[in-house]
Amino acid sequence: MAFTPLHDRVLVRRVESDEKTAGGLIIPDSAKEKPAEGEIVSVGAGLRDDAGNRVALDVSAGDKVLFGKWSGTEITVDGEELLIMKESDIMGIIA
Template sequence: MAFRPLQDRVLVRRLEEDEKTKGGIIIPDTAKEKPMRGEIIATGPGARGEDGVLHPLDVTSGDIVLFGKWTGTEVKIDGVEYLIMKESDILGVIEDADAARRAA
């Protein structure tokens, strides 16, 4: 993939949630909500402040993040769906990323 976000934008791949509830009920695709958790695939260089200084992003590739339900722009690159969003749209970084990947 040859895609590089500009300024303070990031490219995020949604992490799929479980298809079953804790009680074992299988959730059909039509009733599922879109995941609000994703993995940072690529980041821009950062935003320029009013003073012209480049401020780097707090997130890096590989970080697992939480974001709002209606955040970002959905795009398809090489047949894979991604979200492009500003860093300010990210609510937080999940620190224990290995456990988050295993749960997804």
Template sequence: MKLKPLHDRVLVKRLEEEEKTKGGIIIPDTAKEKPIKGEVVAVGPGKTNDKGDKIKLTVDKGDKVLFNKYAGTEIKVDGDEFLVMREDDILAIIG
């Protein structure tokens, strides 16, 4: 895949949620919400501040992250679905 995000943008692939609850109830596809967890696939070079210096992004390729429910723009590349979002839409890095 040849897709490189620009500026402070991040390319994220959603991680699939469990299909069962802790109690063993199977959740049908129609009742599932889109996951808010993902893995960072690519990151842009960073923002440019007023002085012209690049500010490096906090997240790196391979990080697992939590993001806002309605964050980003959905795109398809080679049949795979990704989200392109600003780093500001990422809430946390999962350790």
């Protein structure tokens, strides 16, 4: 199934977090927090301004981003769990 976000929404794939702490302790799945960073899979075309012109998004497919802990809605596309969220939920691009 192909999925294209609309307007100012983006589709994000979470980046898996480390399974060990800095001290070498293994973190069980039940204690892991969901990571708040991910990679943009696809983006919408953007919103329209008052004059009807399209305002492009600041992020693009392939960007690594940081987003809020409770941001987005989880969806499953082709068996893969992804997040759909508004661009405003993204805090920044990771260089």
